Amino acid sequence: MSVRVFVGARAVDAVPADDRGLAYGDGLFETMRAHRGDVPWWPAHWARLAAGAARLRLPLPDEAQVRAEARALLEGESGVLKLLVTRGSGGRGYMPPTKAIPTWLLSRHPLPVVPKTGLVLRWCDTRLAVQPLLGGLKHCNRLEQVMARAEWQAGGTESPSAPVVGYASRHGDAMTVRPQVADEGLMRSTEGDVVCATAANVFILRGNRWLTPAVDRCGIAGVCRRWAMDATGATEARLDVTDVEAADAVFLCNVVRGILPVARLGERTWAPHPLVVALQQRLAAEHPAFAPEYS
């Protein structure tokens, strides 16, 4: 990982030990798809960051400086760029400093493997708490996602040779243990609503209408989710497990991996759907990193 750390406008060697991001997860982050040394969807990322910072009353560094540093870090390369902004140093105790100076980190990461076939999903046992105050924000209080992602080890299409975790079939003999592999897990709120995958948003097709869960009570308002809502005309809806299983097509999305068709969820399977293929093609036309020559 290549990383640069700043306090306010100043480059520093390391994150201060009294940083409130470390103490309380008092910060926000953006994970961005970089392409040939820049971030094509930068304005959408910065707009989301600014909206989150306004809600948390978090000061932000200067956008022009952050973007210049991001370009310098990318050195013309493609991959994943992460920006983390915290409330900076503070005293012991929850009270935020009245004049906070943000700590921010830029880091560059390789692209994860994007499966060429549909994803295999599982249901996570870990639920998302309902907290309208933080709903939609990409903040740094992510223990729920960490615990959800720790529920399974193996990747389905990601790493087919990885060690498998056994589970008992829900339809039969409890002794029938079969390997469980999954690329991603779907999460529900504590109230039972389907919200998202651990690191992606989810869309379902019902007839000719696309639906996606609202993220005002929990979940993250993804930048690719916003794009996909505009591209599909999707509407927000409360969805339960049955709604997803009964869907005509399902996809996940995030800015790093784009539009990810879902092939399997438990016993349910889906064939590739032309509307999902068309959406992938539209993304490829609108975002250079997803153009066929780079995929």
Added chain:
Amino acid sequence: MSVRVFVGARAVDAVPADDRGLAYGDGLFETMRAHRGDVPWWPAHWARLAAGAARLRLPLPDEAQVRAEARALLEGESGVLKLLVTRGSGGRGYMPPTKAIPTWLLSRHPLPVVPKTGLVLRWCDTRLAVQPLLGGLKHCNRLEQVMARAEWQAGGTESPSAPVVGYASRHGDAMTVRPQVADEGLMRSTEGDVVCATAANVFILRGNRWLTPAVDRCGIAGVCRRWAMDATGATEARLDVTDVEAADAVFLCNVVRGILPVARLGERTWAPHPLVVALQQRLAAEHPAFAPEYS
């Protein structure tokens, strides 16, 4: 602030930039009352930390090393000692590393002012989400507490000359703005149950019975709360706003400031109660830092 940082058993200069505590609040902490170079309630703190680490599957450093480093940092002094333990370095993404090496920080802080008179409390607007998976844990996902504590600036008994925040009396003319000062704020869950103060647990007296909110759905299982439950025979109960306002006595507690009688909450006032005074005396007898000669 005097601080030492470690990765596993090794002292390091700074927290690594890829620390998961920074990225996701993926860690736990203990805030401890130190007295003459040691922590009298160390075993209770370590036991709570170990229980939390088991729930989060977080590796812990060696207890003997941590305690030795804590004593070295304290240099015979009294005050506040904070221990923060994170899951250590990890890759981008929520998946915890299979062999995590914990990052841990020890820091020493001055004692806050402990008011000599009863506390002035307020109700926080910020609610606590219900998340049984994390209930009771002193983890580092603390945005709710940060936002709650940011609701008011002034301390009541803490800093009577601090700038005041105006609020309209709920009983009269909306133009009757009076200064609002408060030492602490009480927090409710999103379901309306009273849970705790932003940085303390709460107990109420009803007749001759002490009650305190359960912390299995949200809130922190405080070390001083445990002591006070044993000392008073308090039972856990679901409490709403009316229960607190109708109480015969109220106190807050944490290990840093001990037993804190409450004198006012909104319009409601309480005179000093002999049972609370007796509990303070018992704490003074059992914990050397709270003995009268140090208070």
